[in-house]
Amino acid sequence: MFELWSQAHLIWRTLEIKNLVDILIVALVIYELLRLVRGTRAVQMAVGLGLVAALYQLSTWFGLTTVQWVLRNAVVYLGFAVIVLFQHEIRTALTHLGNNIRIPFTNKKRQANPFGQEWYDEVVLAATTLSSEKTGALMVFERDVGLKQYIESGIRLDAKVNYDLLVTIFNTHTPLHDGAVIISDNRVAAACCFLPLTQNPLISRELGTRHRSAIGITEDSDAFAIIVSEETGVISFAIQGRLKRNQDGPGLRRLIQKAMEPWQSEAESAEMEEEERERERDIDEIVTLGRDLSRSSRTEKIREGTSA
Template sequence: MNLIELFHLDRLTWSSAIDILIVSILIYHVLLLIRGTRAVQMALGVGFLVLFYYVTLWFNLETVQWIMTTILPYFVVGIIVLFAAEIRRALANIGKNPLLRKFSPNPVMGAYDEIVLAATALSTQRVGALIVIEREMGLKNYMESGVAVDAALSYDLLVSIFSPGAPLHDGAVIVQKDRITAAACFLPLTLNPSLSKKLGTRHRAAIGVTEESDAVVVVVSEETGIISTVVGGDIQRNLDGPSLRQHLASIFAVADSAPAAPASQLSPVAEGK
């Protein structure tokens, strides 16, 4: 059955309807996957080349057809290389098991307050920080680029790691459940050309790792002390202690019926730390 016959409703069968539905869902998820990334421009380029190829068929341009069919195998390899990050993220999303996600314990249910306390203190002191919280997708390849820590997540340890002059302050800390697994880790920088020029390397690294994984990143700017969170390549800036706590709770779907702690309780300075 060709494409024209599909639009004759009297010939539409259950299998054809299911076929159309599956293709529509695939196209929708592909568009969601590449939305807001550099892959959008590359996808438009691929679409233009496909359209150009059909134009050559229409006008019977044999030489151009021969050139395009000759380079087609190399072109497919080039697409795989260019879309490597998007393909990797798509395969990782396919591999997610919603049943395991539903019954697995929240990685930071009892620990994200320590991150809020540390981020608030570092923000007050204008000390830069980059804290990556692992969710379902493993971050082992980034952990291996840093120094293994494997210690309980705590405010004191986070502040000590990011203190200026500390051996591990330069790089990212990776948090796995309620433990700090590695520090001084290197992260991939985003290549998104639409980002503001005001965002430095630390923020671009935070966006980059969330473009390739489902991690949640808390960033503290060294220049301004602004606290930000990054999820799925989207950055949310100008957070304080209570709003950071509320934002992390909403991300991890924490059943937090208690009201957010006041700023005096979230600030380590107020507690004498």
């Protein structure tokens, strides 16, 4: 035990700060890679590559010359194969890396000139209306990462965000209802846009093309999306490749504001949530009062009929 402690103490004394930094960087890189590939098909591919590496090591130990020669020559093309097989994961990793490194002038637009909140209500009202009518919809909201290539795939509009426009676009009798609406710089940039589908094999099979497209675009960029199911009318909110389902109007508005205004302090957010809860309580009280009055009115009518 003393010898083990002495060796550990010796290693610690000879360890320099640059070595600690080196170890920390490698650990962070491995952690980020594992976090990115978790829940994707890259896990199975990585297992396959690991089996190939293990087979090569076994061929070396047991002197399997032919197997060793084949695997050694295959390694030359392995780098290209990894790029092809993991192109989606590599693109996603680089996008997330760019999102985490904040360069002041790249997101100056959102910090110096925050979006007004008027269009939040327009979007929420449109989503809840489409939900009540069970009309399918997909709205994507650009943030720091540009969506120009997807905007160009649709029909340019460059119109102000408002309830009437959004409901009209997704009306099944209009030619623009297929595809996604992309909102950029507080404007409806384009409609009928094509989006990438998610490659995540863990996504539920009950989710349709709209939901898969929403998850796909939020995996490839920092955008967020609002989806209205055509079959059930359920409103969903997608961000960072994750789906938050069964949203109502107030909850959807909070999610939009949180996504568009990340600079907002926690105190302000808590205050707004408390105000929202108070409004909801007031509405519940009004509804309860209305029910009580209606029940009292029915009781009086029954008594009058009985006495008559």
